[in-house]
Structures are given as C-alpha cells and as structure tokens.
Amino acid sequence: MSELSDGELWRRAAAGDAESFAVIFDRHHAVIRAYCARRSGSLDAADDLVSIVFLEAWRQRADVELLEDKALPWLYGVANRTLHRRWRTSLRHRRALDRLPPPDDSPDHADDVAARLDDQRHLAQLHDSLDGLPRADQEVLTLCVWQGLDYASAAIALGVPIGTVRSRLSRARARLAASTPQGRSTDSYATPHTQQELS
C-alpha cells in the first residue's frame, strides 16, 4: 500500500478503508509535526497538535481537494487553520486525545534526548528570527523556506492565490532582512541556509 499515491489513499480512506488513512499519517506526520513546532514554538504543543491535525483532516475529508494527487499541501492548510485557532478544537477531538495513553516522558534513547534539545534550540532561534513579523509573513517564510513548499503548494496551504504567496514571500524577506542586525552571524538563525535565502 505504501506505493500508492496520496490521492489513491484518500479515495480508499474516504470509501471506508481505515488503513489507507493510517498510511497517509505514516507518510506525513513528521513533516506536519515540524510545521506545528515551528509555528507554535513548542515540541510538546506539536506532539499534541499533530494528532488534532489528522483528526481534523479526517473530519474535513469530504472537502479535500488534492494538488497533483499530493495530500501534503492540504494537510498544511489544516495545520495552519488549527494553529490559527490556537488549539481550538472540537470537543470530540479533545476527548479522543484523552483516550490516548499518556505520553512517555522518558525518551527511548540518549539520541532522542539530544535530538529534542537540538530542536528546542532550533525553535528558539527561529522564534527570535521571526518574532515581530506579521503572522502572514511568518507563515509564508516557514512554509516556503523551512518546509520547502513550492508556491502552488503554499497557495493551497494558505488558501490564497499563487501571486499572493509570491508577494507575501517577497515582502517577508524584505522585512526580515530589514529587521536583521548588520553583521549578525548566520549561526544565530534558525538554519544556516536562511540567511542565504534571504539575501
């Protein structure tokens, strides 16, 4: 089943094949978690939000429209709307999460601890970089720069025309560059590649 396209998996899931939806989760949850973490600034929040995003995606399944059979742009859109509402969710979703066993506080391996610390530093640096920018700028930078979406996919995620993505990204780059202290080390950015992207 893992070789099937997202579109085929969606069609099967919508027709009642639960495993197909689970495969979509397997395929995309890490990326959606990363986006939720970058936008919320918290790994714990992201671990919580990723569940809600997929529950919400399922609730909205009748409205899904995929670009080139790819589910990810649409899932980013669900994540974005979930984040906009600051974890406002249906009570049913919250109750469903309540049925999950409590998360294990002790990571599986020392490597996991190190990875989490790395991520927390990354999120803090990202927050410092984007703090003060309008939310729309932060969204488009996160999607197009860190998550690597193309303009068409970002347009679906943000619910705006492609031209708006282009103009927002251009404006966001300019604002971020203007707010960046001269001589600041690229190490102080969330990723070393960001400064290159922005210059």
Add this chain to the structure above:
Amino acid sequence: MTPPTQPTLSSSLSQARAADIRALLLTEVEATEPVSARRATAPTRVRPARPRLVLACASAVAVAGVAGVLLVADPTAAPANAAWTAEPATAPGVAVDSGDLETWASQCTDLGVGGLSVQGVPGQPEAAARRNVLIDRRGSYTYCVDISSGDQTPANPLMGLAGLTADGGSDDGLSMVNTTSYDKPYDQPQGREILMVGGDLEGYLQDDEDAGTRSLGIYQQWGLVGSDVDGVTIVLANGLQITATVDHGMWGAWWPADRGTPTGSQFIVHSNTGDQTIDPADVGLDW
C-alpha cells in the same frame, strides 16, 4: 541558488506515541460512514482552503455519520448569532438567579472544561471539579472558562480551557474548546492587573465565512485578573464594546465573527480606582 530545506526536525514522535495516534485514527475512520464516491474522488482543481466552522448551533444539521461539527448551508435559517448579546447575563453586578446559574454550570460540566488533557498534560478531572469555573451567558449560549494556575513547570503548567455551547446543543453536546498550556514563568495578575491567557489577538475568519450557514464563527478572549478588577470591557476597532464576565479571578468574553475582529481591540479594565485602557498584546502570555 535554492537553499536546502528541513521539512522535518531532528526529533520525532516516539514510536509508541505514533502507534497510539495511528490506532486512534483507525478507530475514528472505522467509526464513520464512507463518503460518497463522487466526493471522495479528489479532483486536481486547486481551491483555496477556507477556515472551517468552529461552533455548531442547536439546530445545525450534521452530515450523517460525520463526527463533530460539520454543518451544511441553509440560507433560509435565521442568523446563528441572533441571540448573542454584548452585555452578558453574567456581567459583573448583574443579579443571576441561582437556578439559571446551576443550569448553565451543568453545560460547562458537559463540555468537560478542566478535565481534558492538553499538549501531553493529562486531564485532572477531580481537581477541575473542585475549582470554580467562570460562566458567561449571552443569549442562548453558555461560555465556560477554567484555569489552573499550576506551578510554572512542565509537570504542572498553567492550563486553561474555554468552551462554548448553545442551548440544546448538538448530539455531541457541542462543540468547541480553546486550550492553553504554558510552563514558563509568568506573573499572576495582582490588584488592577489583567492577563490574557487564551483567545484571539488577530482576526482570521473571512468576512463571508458564515454567510448563509447555520453556523457561527467566533472570536474570544479570556484570562486572569487581579483582585481589584471589577470588570473588563473589550472595545473592538469598530467601536463595539463587549462586556466580559468577571468571576473567580477570571474574565472571559466571546463574540460572533461578523461583529468585528480582535485586531486592534483594546481592554478597558475597571476597578474602584478608575478605568485603564490596555493593549491586549501587552498583557498576553508569550505564546
């Protein structure tokens, strides 16, 4: 040159957690009816996504077999927010019949406010049952806020939940919860101070979001107040003044999205030493 991107993080969901969520999704999918083949066939047309509905009204028509608050358009329906009032029946100084208050409080219990897990912090129903919940009543809607101050640690963070329900509710009792979990240091409001714990600082719903539907998009703001605060008024940029309910050291209010957005709103905090106008951005947690 296109820079490399990092669509994932170094860490990941634990295998156990991912398996739990996967199992939960399987349960959810198996518990719902298949959608029609026509709708399930995903077209390749690009359609901008719309923010979805956040509140189901009492008379909302739920799609058969679909969980939650998925609604259908019904242009003949009365406006969903017709019963909303800027001045709540629970405004400070307004006498409320104890029987009414008891009835509204039972709706808060139905929402499970305070007893739900948030961001990995397990729900604490017993502790929640011992706390007082703020009850805000506007028209036929009950809005509840419950905040546990915690001790500013990941194990016991500040936790807040706000929930809204309409009389009659949906078959799920409705409907929406807004949650905050915050484990960083913060100053508990003292005297005339106010803290915004949850809700909206910016407008995001489109103007036509709820046109022709029997649904309701809302904005909300809620939090904690010091002991000298007698009342809180939210003043929207369009001039609409919304009186918050203030009780048990908490404050809270909500309003239909078509009445105005929170962008540019201000708080007027009332106390026995006078009124002070505050920018919400200055008194919010550092989300």
